[in-house]
Amino acid sequence: MAHNQAHELENPLEKDFKHNWVNSSSFLFYLQVFCILAFVLGGCFGLYSNRYKGKGKVTVPESTQYTPKYK
Structure with missing residues (x-):
């Protein structure tokens, strides 16, 4: 048990974002x-x-249509 705790404290850089390029x-x-x-x-x-x-709906004056209608 003590060996596992020592190993976890020995490599804290494995969980660091800057040092673990695989996770980052x-x-x-x-x-x-x-x-x-x-x-x-x-x-x-x-x-x-x-x-x-x-x-x-746009009202177009009759004098400006393609075939204009004059009065």
Whole structure:
């Protein structure tokens, strides 16, 4: 039992983020994937919420149409 505790205290750098490149690189990879996914989904939602709603009712004077009608 004492041997296990001594081993845990002997290598505290194994759990450190800066010294354990395997854990830190996988964490940074998943963080990068999550951030890119969040930005893409946020952009898609922004485009969806400001989408083109269709033609509106616009009154065009008869004198400015393709075949104008004059009085």
